[in-house]
Amino acid sequence: AGPCDIYSSGGTPCIAAHSTTRALYSAYTGSLYQVKRGSDGATTNIAPLSAGGVANAAAQDTFCAGTTCLISIIYDQSGRGNHLTQAPPGGFNGPEANGADNLASAIGAPVTLNGQKAYGVFVSPGTGYRNNAVSGSATGDAAEGMYAIFDGTHYNGGCCFDYGNAETNSRDTGNGHMEALYFGDNTVWGSGAGSGPWVMADLENGLFSGQGSKNNAGDPSVSYRFLTAVLKGGPNQWSLRGGNAASGSLSTYYSGARPTASGYNPMSKEGAIILGIGGDNSVGAQGTFYEGVMTSGYPSDATENSVQANIVAAKYATTSLNSGSVPTVGSSISLQATTSGYTTRYLAHDGATVNTQVVSSSSSTALKQQASWTVRAGLGNSACFSFESKDTPGSYIRHYDFGLQLKANDGSKQFKEDATFCTQAGINGQGTSIRAWGYPTRYFRHYNNVAYVASNGGVHTFDSATSFNADVTWVISAGFA
Numbered sequence: 491a492g493p494c495d496i497y498s499s500g501g502t503p504c505i506a507a508h509s510t511t512r513a514l515y516s517a518y519t520g521s522l523y524q525v526k527r528g529s530d531g532a533t534t535n536i537a538p539l540s541a542g543g544v545a546n547a548a549a550q551d552t553f554c555a556g557t558t559c560l561i562s563i564i565y566d567q568s569g570r571g572n573h574l575t576q577a578p579p580g581g582f583n584g585p586e587a588n589g590a591d592n593l594a595s596a597i598g599a600p601v602t603l604n605g606q607k608a609y610g611v612f613v614s615p616g617t618g619y620r621n622n623a624v625s626g627s628a629t630g631d632a633a634e635g636m637y638a639i640f641d642g643t644h645y646n647g648g649c650c651f652d653y654g655n656a657e658t659n660s661r662d663t664g665n666g667h668m669e670a671l672y673f674g675d676n677t678v679w680g681s682g683a684g685s686g687p688w689v690m691a692d693l694e695n696g697l698f699s700g701q702g703s704k705n706n707a708g709d710p711s712v713s714y715r716f717l718t719a720v721l722k723g724g725p726n727q728w729s730l731r732g733g734n735a736a737s738g739s740l741s742t743y744y745s746g747a748r749p750t751a752s753g754y755n756p757m758s759k760e761g762a763i764i765l766g767i768g769g770d771n772s773v774g775a776q777g778t779f780y781e782g783v784m785t786s787g788y789p790s791d792a793t794e795n796s797v798q799a800n801i802v803a804a805k806y807a808t809t810s811l812n813s814g815s816v817p818t819v820g821s822s823i824s825l826q827a828t829t830s831g832y833t834t835r836y837l838a839h840d841g842a843t844v845n846t847q848v849v850s851s852s853s854s855t856a857l858k859q860q861a862s863w864t865v866r867a868g869l870g871n872s873a874c875f876s877f878e879s880k881d882t883p884g885s886y887i888r889h890y891d892f893g894l895q896l897k898a899n900d901g902s903k904q905f906k907e908d909a910t911f912c913t914q915a916g917i918n919g920q921g922t923s924i925r926a927w928g929y930p931t932r933y934f935r936h937y938n939n940v941a942y943v944a945s946n947g948g949v950h951t952f953d954s955a956t957s958f959n960a961d962v963t964w965v966i967s968a969g970f971a
């Protein structure tokens with residue numbers, strides 16, 4: 491059985507079932523998600539390899555070869571058509587030209603399930619999915635349940651990495667108008683024990699971890715690499731649960747009465763579904779989503795415990811974030827542009843600016859050092875890489891406002907993440923392309939000989955689709971110095 495078969499047996503059927511990694515019903519053979527590629531805007535649907543099985547990631551890899559891909563639709567497997575698509579603007583605008591949110595890279599969150607490769611949904615700040623016209627979801631004070639699997643190591647304090655029930659107009663319409671899972675270390679509203687991150691309930695104008703609006707010490711900090719988060723709510727009762735999605739059982743973090751703060755009892759749920767954003771389309775948060783469902787009715791703890799057993803049996807595990815030939819940690823490298831007419835240029839720095847410069851064996855020692863980089867284990871994720879300046883040890887390439895800069899490591903989580911990059915076989919078929927770990931739609935790119943992290947056809951001038959593949963592909967060789 492799949493998770494939604496279990497919820498059905500418990501009398502609380504799924505009204506939406508979303509996953510890019512696997513079927514959530516044992517008989518499901520339909521599409522899991524749609525990807526859209528950068529080269530020609532074409533789309534294709536990715537289905538499970540077999541009924542109830544793991545996504546056919548190889549079909550995505552084939553379709554996206556030699557270009558970039560975005561996840562454009564996360565299909566609802568429940569049969570109700572409650573698909574998640576690019577979130578529209580609301581109380582806040584997303585980063586796209588029309589105020590819409592960004593779509594996620596199709597390759598930002600590779601994993602395996604029972605040894606088979608699949609891709610999750612890596613949400614960078616600015617990314618969001620939504621459905622404002624859901625069939626069958628809970629409204630008003632009606633009971634519902636939900637769970638999601640997140641990456642417990644990918645979070646921030648922005649508002650708000652959510653999955654669940656939200657406003658149908660993408661605006662903040664008041665207390666109690668949402669009931670969504672939240673994951674992160676935001677402390678503007680509530681918090682739990684320790685320094686976070688926490689699973690909390692976004693009930694609108696508040697992230698709740700218990701009955702009180704502020705700190706609830708019963709809600710633990712949780713950072714399982716694969717995290718099961720569970721929320722349910724009905725008339726004057728709700729519960730927050732969680733556990734390790736790779737082993738063991740769920741713990742109950744809160745179960746009891748609704749918050750006493752005004753507006754949360756009874757609830758005024760509206761029934762839209764969001765992923766990666768707040769109810770009002772706040773887009774500051776980051777996180778990774780693998781699968782999640784919404785139910786009708788208040789699931790029993792026993793039903794949720796069976797779902798957790800099913801999740802553990804799916805055997806989520808990590809896999810490499812890199813592909814192609816991978817740079818050697820500790821080595822000194824140079825990165826040569828592959829764009830025709832620019833191949834005498836190498837990634838270099840001039841003070842804090844990262845750019846390309848013409849470098850050769852007869853260049854000055856100073857210039858050779860400016861164009862040489864020591865490969866380090868990624869400061870923000872050791873499965874990827876950071877690039878330390880040869881002439882300014884302790885300074886690393888980071889992105890800031892999507893420009894590349896050379897800056898001293900200030901030790902902050904933000905710096906470390908902004909200085910972490912993963913490598914893949916070069917998009918134009920030559921050497922290597924280097925994408926930002928935290929923004930996997932964005933790659934090291936030169937544009938007018940200045941370096942950025944650029945997306946394929948995004949809103950910035952430096953995101954231009956013209957010459958994108960060549961501009962984001964570099965030949966890595968031994969450093970000049």
Ligand code: AHR
Pocket residue numbers: 649650661662692693694695696697767768769770771772
């Ligand atoms: O409740 C926290 C957030 O507050 C909601 O997600 C958002 O709509 C509002 O800004």
Ligand code: AHR
Pocket residue numbers: 889890891892893904908
């Ligand atoms: O480069 C994009 C973002 O810009 C970085 O993540 C952040 O540090 C800065 O605001």
Ligand code: AHR
Pocket residue numbers: 829832936937938939940954956957958961
């Ligand atoms: O960086 C040099 C060139 O500038 C890039 O190849 C092109 O995209 C831009 O015009």
